[in-house]
Amino acid sequence: MIGRLILGASIISRRQLHVISRSETYIKPASPTPLNLKKYDLSYHDRMFPNLYISMILFYSNPQQLPSKTTMPNLLKNSLSKALSKYYPFAGRLRSAGSYVDCNDQGVQFYEARIACTLSEILKRAAAKEEQEGFGHLFPPGSVWANANVSDSCLVVVQLNHxxxxxxxxxxxxxxxxxxxxxxxxxxxxxxxxxxxxSDEENLVHLHPHYVYELLPQSCNENVIATQASFPQKHWITMEVVFPNSKIAQLKANQERQDKRDGVVSDQKYTRNELVTALLYRCSVAAATSSNSGVYTNSVLFQTVDMRSLLDPPMPKTTVGNLFVLNHMPTGTMSEIMINSMVRQMRKAKMQLKGIKSMDEIEGVMPLVDKYSKTNHKMYFVSSICKFPFYDVMDFGWGRHVRATVVDAPFVNCFFMADTPSKDGIQVTVNLEEEDMKSFRADSELLAYASFKTES
Structure with missing residues (x-):
């Protein structure tokens, strides 16, 4: 009898996450794309990326009453239509195996869904793609980091969840x-x-997009074949860890004392991002070593770097495309993953990128990853949107969101960093293999400065 009650409660709990209803429509640009812009050639770096969806979600707990009679869905649809007039390639379709976009104004998919649970129940969960344990049901089925059909799929898909x-x-x-x-x-x-x-569209010119073909025409080489690749089925664990600013300050003070004891002369002036990135890598490599019976595996840290401000001349922040590169810091011993050593490597790698004239001078992301995979390096990836005014600008007309995150990742050993909603720390979505995650979660050095988010 007790077993039946437990089973019944489990079934009810799962049902609470179900989608009650889901409707679909297409949103097209408010104004048609001019004939001379119908073909949007993708840059070399764009073509190096597989055609996978990046998935992000914004949560709003108590949407304020809209001032006009318009409904929330209509407000989103109308403003999305206007946005697509400027971001016109997003309403098109990929052609020629994904080498260019046919800007045919077919539109983007817009779903509206009703979810049979409260927002608070969802916010307890990690940003994983699983339908039951994570956020997967808040997106159209099978769309989280999924391979998109090159010729038929929308470049943008939206779902409004109630x-x-x-x-x-x-x-x-x-x-x-x-x-x-x-x-x-x-x-x-x-x-x-x-x-x-x-009604204030004219005052938003500073937010208008810029396109690579206008700024770096040499980057659009029609002879470059687009990458065709797929990623494995998920075999890793996704969790979230939070580093409060107070703990990061402790980490900084402790590291500065350690530097003095080690005779480090130069003043590192560690940043929050540097400290958290170095500690994440250090602890994840230590966890992998523990899982491997104490045998160190050659590893490499890939750190995403936005090139818009580093190129000469700099490019506008709103430039469209894949304009980031991967700094790569290989390590072969535990001594090389000391925090001061890792920060020194990160800074040196970034300095070497400053003043580059063209993205064509930089090795592509996928070829770089392929090179390290051939030498059997264990690869770790970290990206960050810390300092982006996320919680100040993503107000659609009904107030600030209470949480925002990229959902999961297409491969293992990934870290996605963002400021906490209250800006009192850094929250990190972590992907590690199950055995590595067990050791990572128990790492005393990590737990001295961070805590894991768990369901209550």
Missing amino acids: FSCGGIAIAVNFTHRTVDGSTLLSFLNYWASLSRNP
Whole structure:
């Protein structure tokens, strides 16, 4: 009898996460794309990316009453339509095995769903793609980091979720072939601004997109064949860890004392990002070593670097495309993963990128990853949107969101860093293999400065 009750409670709990209803429509640009812009050639670096969706979600707990009679879905749809007039490639379709976008104004998919649970129940969960344990059901089925059909799929897919408590979540998928994280954030900022101020479009010129073909025409080489690749089925664990600013300050003070004891002369002036990145890598490599019976495996840290401000001349922040590179810091011994050593390597690698004239001078992301995979390095990837004014600009007209995150990742050993909603720390979505995650979660050095988010 007790077993039946437990089973019944488990079934009810799972049902609470189910989608009650889901409707679909297509949103097209408010104004047609001019004939001379119908073909959007992708840059060399764009073509190096598989055609996978990047998935991000924004949560709003108590949406404020809209001032006009318009409904929330209509406000989002109308402002999205206006945004697509400027971001016109996003309403098109990939052609020629993904080498260019046919800007045919077919539109983006917009879903509206009703979810049979409260927002608070969802916020307890990690940003994993699983339907039951994570956020997967808040996106259209099978769209989280999924391979998109090259010729038929929308480049952007949106789902507006309504929770039983009145809270909402806006889930968006962008194909990585055409955008990086900075482009995604720029688009969301522009869309939110149009939604918040529908009659103020003329004052949003500073948020308009710029295109690589206008700024770096040599980067659009029609002879470069687009990468065709897929990623494995998920075999890792996704969790979230939070580093409060107070703990990061302790880490900094402890590291500065250690530097003095070690005779480090130069003043590192550690940043929050540097300290957290170095500690994450250090502890994850230590966890992998523990899982491997204490045998160190050659490893490499890949750190994403936005090139927009580093190129000579610099490119606008709203430039569309994959304009980031991977700094790569290989390590072969435990001594090489000391925090001061890792920070020194990160800075040196970034300095070497400053003043580069063209993205064509930089090794592509996928070829670089392929090179390290051939030498059997264990690869770790870290990216960050810390310092982006996320919680200040993503107001669609009903107030600030309470949480925002990229959902999961397409491969193992990934770290995605962002400021906490209250800006009192850094929250990190972590992907590690199960055995490595066990050791990682028990690492005393990590736990001295961070805590894991767990379901209550």
